Amino acid sequence: MKSIADMQDLAGKRVLIRCDFNVPLKGDTITDDGRIKAALPTLEKLLSQGAKLVIMAHLGRPDGQVNPKYSLAPVAKRLGELLGVPVTLAADVVGPGAKAAVESLADGQVVLLENVRFEPGEASKVDAERQALAQQYANFGDVFVSDGFGVVHRKQASVYDIAKLLPAYAGLLVEKEVSVLRKLTVDPARPYVVVLGGAKVADKLAVIDNLLKVADTLIIGGGMAYTFLKALGYEVGASLMDESKVEACGDYLKQAAAQGKTILLPVDVATINPAELDFAAMTLSGDVVVCPAEEMPVEREGADIGPASAKIFAEAISKAATVFWNGPMGISEIPALAAGTKAIAAALVESSAFSVVGGGDSAAAVRNFGYADGDFGHISTGGGASLEYLEGKTLPGLAVLDEEN
Ligand code: ADP
Ligand code: MG
Secondary structure: OOEHHHOOOOOOOEEEEEOOOOOOEEOOEEOOOHHHHHHHHHHHHHHHOOOEEEEEOOOOOOOOOOOHHHOOHHHHHHHHHHHOOOEEEOOOOOOHHHHHHHHOOOOOOEEEOOOHHHOOOOOOOOHHHHHHHHHHHHOOOOEEEEOOHHHOOOOOOOOOHHHHOOOEEEOHHHHHHHHHHHHHHOOOOOOEEEEEOOOOHHHHHHHHHHHHHHOOEEEEOHHHHHHHHHHOOOOOOOOOOOHHHHHHHHHHHHHHHHOOOEEEOOOEEEEEOHHHEEOOOOEEOOOOEEEEHHHOOOOOEEEEEOHHHHHHHHHHHHOOOEEEEEOOOOOOOOHHHOHHHHHHHHHHHHOOOEEEEEOHHHHHHHHHOOOOHHHOOEEEOOOHHHHHHHHOOOOHHHHHHHOOO
């Protein structure tokens, strides 16, 4: 990968850079600005060399449509505060607003394009549609810097296709993330424990197959657990679950047993009445009731692991030499449902293992519990990206930086 350390003489040059500013929001308040802070070293370095910066980023999944709910306005404001330089938010992604903003850029100034996922071409499965959009992005820069580690596993216009059109370099964050994660793929100290949770069940179940090959113990909590519990024949009520993956989960359990690996599942769960959860307001009006994992009432939803599970999981972590954790153990944005996630965070902080926490929501959770980045070996800005890297997959946004163009 060509590094931005190799870039010279940026005065007067427009640097088009992809960042990952997909931060958690409550209304228009950013609840964890870790991803913005993680981008600062690269942005500051480029600015100090006199570059004009044009930043591309996304927020949420607006699915190719302009939706003010997913505007990058809160990000532009926070980035400006952190950089100490005004950040102009373009009115659109590649339209007249963006063109005008880019044209009027002076050296040392910063424009943030609107949410790239407002454009249907950004995440299109049709190569030509992505390439056409990337061509428009390319008009905004002389060189491209890839620094959005959280999106390098995506074959998207602002991540992948653009890197084929301009001289492309890895930013400091991408370099740092790759160097830490490489340590986990090359001969990790054992036992190596991987903790998986969160909500992207369909995405993340696919990684289990490969992770089983590299890890010694897999701990599964959060929304990921219920498809497994269902595979054991348990009632899972209204819990998050992927019916199409129940059989595969049963197979993973058998495979793990045959390979002498351990998969730990919750033995108890904290349940809620789903009607009492207001996800938009992040409030819960009713009680949290803990029950054994095999005795979930049909009308309730598993929203956290229970205390017995937390104890078992923490014990496995305490014996590990390497731990990678992605995905909260419950709906940890709500304090009454954060106990399981807190227990895992505490176990990681206490353990002497080399620990890596990955994922936007997981990182937000540990920071909101009051932990500092230095309490862990590394907090990765990427959830899906770090998982795919650990699986040994080729990440399109990294591979393209190795190509000559
Ligand atoms: P990350 O951002 O760390 O990669 P994900 O995006 O996969 O993690 O998952 C985070 C989300 O998972 C959080 O919003 C959390 O509320 C949700 N979650 C965790 N456990 C459950 C559960 N049991 N049921 C529903 N949602 C859950
Ligand atoms: Mg997330």
